[in-house]
Amino acid sequence: MAEQQTAIIDVLVVGAGPAGATVAIEAASAGRSVIIIDEQKAAGGQVWRAKSPAILSAPPTPESRAGDDLRQRLSTSEAVCLFDHRVWQIQPVDDGWMVALTGSKGPKTITAQTVVLATGAQERIFPVPGWTLPGVIGLAAATALMKGQMILPGQRVAVAGVGPLLPFVAHEIHRQGGEVAFVADLNGFADWSKRIPQMLRRPDLALRGAGWLARLRAAGIPLLYRHGIRNITGDGKVERVEVGPVDDQWKPADTKATRSFDVDAVCLGHGLAPATEATRMLNCRHHHDPALGGWHVTTDDLGRTSIAGIYACGDGAGILGAAAAPVRGRNTALAVLADLTDKARPPHSSATGNLRSVSAFGRAMTSLAIPRDGILDQITPETIVCRCEGLTRADVEAGITSGGISPNALKSDTRCGMGPCGGRFCQETAAMLTARLTGRRVEDIGLPTGRPPLRPLAIEVVASDFDYDELPIPAPAPL
Amino acid sequence: MSDIYDIAVVGGGIMGSGAALRLAEGGMRVVLLEQGDIGQGASGVNAGTLSLQIKRVKLMPYALRGHQEWKRMGAEVDYRETGGYTLAFTDREADLLHERMTMKQEAGAPISFISPNEVAVREPGLCRKVVAASRCPSDGFANSSLTGRYYRHRLKAANIDVREHCSVAEIHRDEPGFTLQTSTGPVHARRLLLACGGWLKQAAGMIGLDLPVRARVNTVSVTERGPRLVSSVIGHATGLLTLKQKGNGTVLIGGGWQGLGQPGEGGNRGRVDAESVLPNLRLARYAVPGLKELRIVRSWTGFEANVPDFYPLAGAAPGVEGAFLLGCVRGGYTIGPFISKLMGDFILGRETELPLFDPARDFTKEIQL
Numbered sequence: 001m002a003e004q005q006t007a008i009i010d011v012l013v014v015g016a017g018p019a020g021a022t023v024a025i026e027a028a029s030a031g032r033s034v035i036i037i038d039e040q041k042a043a044g045g046q047v048w049r050a051k052s053p054a055i056l057s058a059p060p061t062p063e064s065r066a067g068d069d070l071r072q073r074l075s076t077s078e079a080v081c082l083f084d085h086r087v088w089q090i091q092p093v094d095d096g097w098m099v100a101l102t103g104s105k106g107p108k109t110i111t112a113q114t115v116v117l118a119t120g121a122q123e124r125i126f127p128v129p130g131w132t133l134p135g136v137i138g139l140a141a142a143t144a145l146m147k148g149q150m151i152l153p154g155q156r157v158a159v160a161g162v163g164p165l166l167p168f169v170a171h172e173i174h175r176q177g178g179e180v181a182f183v184a185d186l187n188g189f190a191d192w193s194k195r196i197p198q199m200l201r202r203p204d205l206a207l208r209g210a211g212w213l214a215r216l217r218a219a220g221i222p223l224l225y226r227h228g229i230r231n232i233t234g235d236g237k238v239e240r241v242e243v244g245p246v247d248d249q250w251k252p253a254d255t256k257a258t259r260s261f262d263v264d265a266v267c268l269g270h271g272l273a274p275a276t277e278a279t280r281m282l283n284c285r286h287h288h289d290p291a292l293g294g295w296h297v298t299t300d301d302l303g304r305t306s307i308a309g310i311y312a313c314g315d316g317a318g319i320l321g322a323a324a325a326p327v328r329g330r331n332t333a334l335a336v337l338a339d340l341t342d343k344a345r346p347p348h349s350s351a352t353g354n355l356r357s358v359s360a361f362g363r364a365m366t367s368l369a370i371p372r373d374g375i376l377d378q379i380t381p382e383t384i385v386c387r388c389e390g391l392t393r394a395d396v397e398a399g400i401t402s403g404g405i406s407p408n409a410l411k412s413d414t415r416c417g418m419g420p421c422g423g424r425f426c427q428e429t430a431a432m433l434t435a436r437l438t439g440r441r442v443e444d445i446g447l448p449t450g451r452p453p454l455r456p457l458a459i460e461v462v463a464s465d466f467d468y469d470e471l472p473i474p475a476p477a478p479l
Numbered sequence: 480m481s482d483i484y485d486i487a488v489v490g491g492g493i494m495g496s497g498a499a500l501r502l503a504e505g506g507m508r509v510v511l512l513e514q515g516d517i518g519q520g521a522s523g524v525n526a527g528t529l530s531l532q533i534k535r536v537k538l539m540p541y542a543l544r545g546h547q548e549w550k551r552m553g554a555e556v557d558y559r560e561t562g563g564y565t566l567a568f569t570d571r572e573a574d575l576l577h578e579r580m581t582m583k584q585e586a587g588a589p590i591s592f593i594s595p596n597e598v599a600v601r602e603p604g605l606c607r608k609v610v611a612a613s614r615c616p617s618d619g620f621a622n623s624s625l626t627g628r629y630y631r632h633r634l635k636a637a638n639i640d641v642r643e644h645c646s647v648a649e650i651h652r653d654e655p656g657f658t659l660q661t662s663t664g665p666v667h668a669r670r671l672l673l674a675c676g677g678w679l680k681q682a683a684g685m686i687g688l689d690l691p692v693r694a695r696v697n698t699v700s701v702t703e704r705g706p707r708l709v710s711s712v713i714g715h716a717t718g719l720l721t722l723k724q725k726g727n728g729t730v731l732i733g734g735g736w737q738g739l740g741q742p743g744e745g746g747n748r749g750r751v752d753a754e755s756v757l758p759n760l761r762l763a764r765y766a767v768p769g770l771k772e773l774r775i776v777r778s779w780t781g782f783e784a785n786v787p788d789f790y791p792l793a794g795a796a797p798g799v800e801g802a803f804l805l806g807c808v809r810g811g812y813t814i815g816p817f818i819s820k821l822m823g824d825f826i827l828g829r830e831t832e833l834p835l836f837d838p839a840r841d842f843t844k845e846i847q848l
Contacts, residue, residue, distance in 0.1 A: 089753040091739060100753035107757065281750075403631045406644070409516040412523055412624040420703050420776050449779075452751050456703060456774035463760040464771055468568065468608075471765075472758055477718045477735065477809075478789050479536055479579060 017045020019314025020118030022329025135238030139269030154265025251374025271369020280450025321362020388419020501823025518627030563618030677782030
């Protein structure tokens with residue numbers, strides 16, 4: 001049966017990236033009882049990820065140093081860390097929130113007065129013909145693979161999409177000995193140069209980016225601006241990719257000017273979107289702001305959501321990047337500590353640190369990835385949109401035109417978003433298609449209802465160890 | 480006046496949609512108001528079980544006719560007549576099974592008892608701890624997710640004025656009937672049918688009725704796709720498990736385990752209680768050991784309204800001329816397509832094939848049909 005923890009803790013933090021770990025460290029140092037949970041084996045999140053033990057000798061980077069510092073401070077704090085654990089449900093109870101999780105020892109519940117959701121961002125990938133072939137990997141997923149384990153996505157790799165991960169991933173493949181066939185960026189050179197003033201707020205990061213580009217150029221790797229992948233083909237795996245120019249709305253243009261490359265992998269990504277599964281499941285208020293990654297939970301400056309006792313910080317509350325995350329974490333810790341002290345009348349705490357200044361770089365990067373409408377034109381009618389359910393663009397559009405114009409109705413009518421990924425990879429495309437076909441804006445389409453489990457829940461883990469006689473059997477239904 | 484409808488139906492689930500279709504066939508000009516999407520409340524989030532073995536004895540004639548309706552709806556709602564088994568794992572459950580299924584047999588359901596060995600032969604994916612079992616060949620299931628799509632198409636074909644995402648805030652009596660203040664403007668109608676499931680209490684309150692309606696918060700879970708484990712609908716003598724594997728390989732697990740919340744308490748469909756979904760999964764895993772290989776991808780809840788005697792409300796609204804109520808049908812998914820037709824006939828002034836359930840009755844006394 002589920003292991004039950006009886007004492008009610010003060011603060012439970014979900015997600016041990018730079019935002020969540022900072023909340024845990026600050027709240028614990030103020031004398032509060034804190035538990036922090038992460039599905040990874042160590043703190044650091046995506047950007048400040050811990051290296052696997054096999055590659056500890058790899059050279060340190062600014063991110064790995066920041067991560068090591070965070071991990072060190074967390075481990076010496078009084079916060080209890082539950083790594084390799086997954087939260088699957090959060091529900092209100094009389095004295096706070098009951099959080100249900102699974103770990104190596106089976107199911108477990110923890111009750112906390114306050115819950116801080118620091119669940120970060122998820123990768124956004126728009127479909128393109130052939131994107132479901134083995135060998136296609138997200139830019140963020142490729143980053144995790146290379147940072148955590150120094151594994152290359154392939155030997156000859158196409159890198160395509162938008163945002164700052166393009167030069168990073170391409171450079172990392174090159175540096176670790178792989179071949180980069182080309183880098184295709186939907187943005188033009190002008191889109192990047194417009195953001196130079198903001199990028200110069202973090203000269204260190206800007207310089208590193210410029211260095212990556214210079215080395216890619218020196219290696220003779222084609223850097224194709226305002227280009228996108230037209231299709232990916234191969235017999236059961238990626239073998240060939242066709243790339244061509246796009247217009248300023250990212251719509252494929254000039255079909256004659258396409259080029260083909262033989263590759264064994266494609267790294268594809270279109271920026272990051274805030275993870276909303278947990279906050280949708282809790283019915284927190286959300287709003288849509290393209291400049292912050294699209295839909296995200298609505299919070300005040302200190303991370304208070306529309307539901308008392310539930311807080312959100314880090315990229316899950318709008319993408320501002322890793323540099324802003326510790327500042328957001330500190331601010332949220334302030335709110336949590338203030339509200340715990342005076343529940344009846346939350347004192348107004350004022351934010352610390354200049355979020356605007358530390359987030360300028362992150363904002364510029366997020367704005368590069370704001371989806372433009374023309375990207376839908378790279379998706380042919382036969383292209384899979386919902387890969388869990390194998391639904392093509394034509395299938396999804398048929399569902400929309402027959403009346404499934406809200407996310408929930410479209411889901412029910414077509415099964416779009418009903419598979420194991422919970423809509424993480426198709427929901428935004430489906431919403432953009434709905435907006436286009438119904439003449440509405442993406443922000444008017446809304447979000448589907450969030451449901452547990454937050455991640456697929458293995459029946460073996462939660463339901464195997466049980467004695468039939470202990471099963472609570474409520475009174476049978478009336479005859 | 481052309482902007483006065485013959486009837487306004489509040490609620491676009493199976494009950495409201497089915498009644499609206501019958502009323503339109505009968506010549507009425509109908510407007511149907513739905514606060515969310517058509518068929519997305521209890522009608523679209525229940526487990527889709529169509530089982531005579533879990534129906535109440537007195538509702539059996541309605542359930543039998545309901546099954547015929549689902550059969551007619553067929554492929555559009557992914558109807559499958561797979562047959563179903565109800566299992567007992569202890570002697571006490573076996574006694575319960577015998578007592579209950581015998582009464583349901585007598586009420587007309589084609590239920591028989593079969594030996595544990597025969598169950599094992601027919602459903603090898605079940606555990607070997609069955610001590611008694613019953614079978615009903617006409618049991619099966621439909622895909623409740625498709626309820627909305629099915630009715631949306633039929634309502635459109637019938638030229639019914641359907642307003643989705645239109646919630647009703649107030650209802651006023653006036654000449655010649657009712658004015659409904661909605662989120663998309665006022666609606667005038669001569670008659671009113673409230674068929675809004677878990678929200679029946681709030682809606683009836685708008686016409687001055689205090690109905691003892693509560694909602695059960697039923698939980699359903701679904702797995703990822705898996706290999707074939709069972710081919711029929713599996714139930715438990717206590718009613719606390721319904722399980723079926725759909726054509727795509729996903730397994731749907733229900734049984735009336737209770738979630739949290741009530742209609743109107745924030746969030747529109749209630750929420751899952753981790754403490755009740757886990758025993759539900761454990762019972763399912765006990766009955767079908769192969770489930771241990773699969774993962775749950777989603778659990779959800781829906782509101783099933785009821786009154787204290789757990790019989791339907793179907794008839795004239797007490798003391799409110801021109802207003803009618805339809806809901807609280809235990810087993811409403813099965814019976815809905817049929818009882819909504821009866822309701823339509825009643826409003827049209829026709830004789831009904833079977834009696835309705837007077838909302839003015841005394842809920843503390845056993846119902847007389």
